[in-house]
Amino acid sequence: MVHRRSAKLAFWQIWLLTLSGMSLWLSGCGWLLLHYYGQKQGEFGPEMNPVEPWMMKAHGLFLIPALLGIGGMFIAHIPKGWVHQHQRIAGVALCAVLAALIASGYMLYYAGDEDLRAWTSLAHWTIGLGLPVIFLWHYLNGLRARRRI
Template sequence: MPHRRTARLASWQIWLLCLSGTGLWLSGAGWLLLHYYGQVEGEFGPEVNPLEPWMMKLHGLCLIPALLGLGGLFVAHVPKGWNHTAQRLAGIVLSLVLTVLVSSGYLLYYAGGETLRAGSSLTHWVLGLALPGAFVWHYLNGKRVRRKRK
């Protein structure tokens, strides 16, 4: 059950976001490694690794619970947490990173032009790889702030 008076998340929300986020990170990093370093030698030269499309499918599958979890954050966690000024900057940075990741992922899927697609791709994988750092900063900063209040 969510904490009604605080910005703290319910344990199931934390698990949902951590598991889906880990799945997204691992499948995205796996795709990157396969795409740039995992080509296989085919009959006519280098070819896409057969696991690469499966990494992308897994990435999309992990996105579904992640988006559900993010929706919950923006309904309860963010509004209740806004008053915690010591945590605000870390929360804003994390929210911006997540917003750009979702937007750039959309552009990768639906953008038609190669220039826009190339920029979206670079933005998406750089921020995706950096996301755990933003999350850990937000999480540890929240723990530090709570310890100070006690």
């Protein structure tokens, strides 16, 4: 049950964000491992692992519910949570990291220059690997605050 005056998420929102977020992170890690360590030696040199494109497709698929969940944060969680000053830094950091991932993910598809694309890819997966740390900081900070109330 969601308390109308609190920033606490509904059960379904927690599950939507948790499942889509974990799926995004795992598919991103899977792609990263396959891309850098899963190449096979072919007739003309290293070849892409055949599973790599499927990992990218799965990553894109999991993005859809994650974006829906993130968009839902702007309805109640962020406005109601803004009054909690102890959470503000962690919440803003989480929003900034998510914005950087969304922007860099967009640039990976639409940035034309290969050098820019290489730097964008590096930034995207580096930030993405660190996302669980920022998320846990925000989440655990909120749990501690609720215990104090």
